[in-house]
Amino acid sequence: MTRFMKETITISIQNQKSSEQDLPITALLVNPRTSEILLTAHDTRITTHHPLNHPIMLLLNQLPSLLPQNTTATVPVETPLSDISEEEQYYAQMYDLYITHEPCTMCCMALVHSRIRRLIFWSAMKTGAREVAWMKGDEIEGVLNHRFMCFEGIQGALEGIEVAKLEDEIFA
Numbered sequence: 328m329t330r331f332m333k334e335t336i337t338i339s340i341q342n343q344k345s346s347e348q349d350l351p352i353t354a355l356l357v358n359p360r361t362s363e364i365l366l367t368a369h370d371t372r373i374t375t376h377h378p379l380n381h382p383i384m385l386l387l388n389q390l391p392s393l394l395p396q397n398t399t400a401t402v403p404v405e406t407p408l409s410d411i412s413e414e415e416q417y418y419a420q421m422y423d424l425y426i427t428h429e430p431c432t433m434c435c436m437a438l439v440h441s442r443i444r445r446l447i448f449w450s451a452m453k454t455g456a457r458e459v460a461w462m463k464g465d466e467i468e469g470v471l472n473h474r475f476m477c478f479e480g481i482q483g484a485l486e487g488i489e490v491a492k493l494e495d496e497i498f499a
Contacts, residue, residue, distance in 0.1 A: 328425075328447055328478070331357050334364065335425040336449065342369045349373050354382035354426040356390075356419075359444070365393060365422065382426060383434035387441050390419055419443045429455030429479070438475060445476040 339353035352370040357363065368386035372378060420442040429448045430438070435456040438446060448455075 330362075331355060331364070331423070331425045332447060332449055335427055338367060339369070339427045346371075346374065352382050352426065352428050354386045354424060356386055357423045357425060358421065359423050360421070366390075379433075381431065381434050383424065383430055384437060386424070387419070387437055390441065394418060423447065428452050432456045439473050442473050443475045445478065447478045449480055451479060 335353055335355050338355070339351050342353060343349075343351040346369070350370040350372065354368050355364050356366040358365055366386050366389045368382040368389065370382050371380040371385065419438075421444060423445040424438065424443050424447070426446070426448045428450045429452045430446070431452075431454060435446075
């Protein structure tokens with residue numbers, strides 16, 4: 328985990344140097360079985376003038392690119408949803424997502440719907456989803472049909488590296 332969190336921060340810092348207008352938030356999708364970074368995405372809400380261009384949303388939009396080219400053709404359009412295996416419906420269930428800042432509620436719900444395996448974020452945010460009951464496991468039983476593991480920060484992951492304090496810069 329430490330390796331990928333360091334990599335997420337490094338990529339975020341590099342991206343911030345080339346795109347100073349956008350928020351310094353970066354997400355990585357990792358295959359924990361192969362230790363391979365599969366996808367990266369950066370926040371582009373400011374430069375694209377689009378409120379939904381959070382890095383998690385952009386990353387999840389790239390997920391179909393990980394499917395083999397013929398996979399989409401294996402399930403005919405008229406096939407009832409009940410006849411499609413869970414693996415065919417949710418192809419993020421074997422991946423971990425690393426992100427520099429705590430995701431918002433919209434992004435966390437998108438992770439629930441994509442069936443992500445684990446979420447690891449470094450910096451908590453006032454506007455983040457940590458206070459939402461289902462992130463803490465306090466929700467009414469049966470409300471959500473999927474849970475993902477969630478980790479905040481990683482001990483020793485950022486020796487000498489500073490993550491932007493968006494709470495002070497953006498949301499003050």
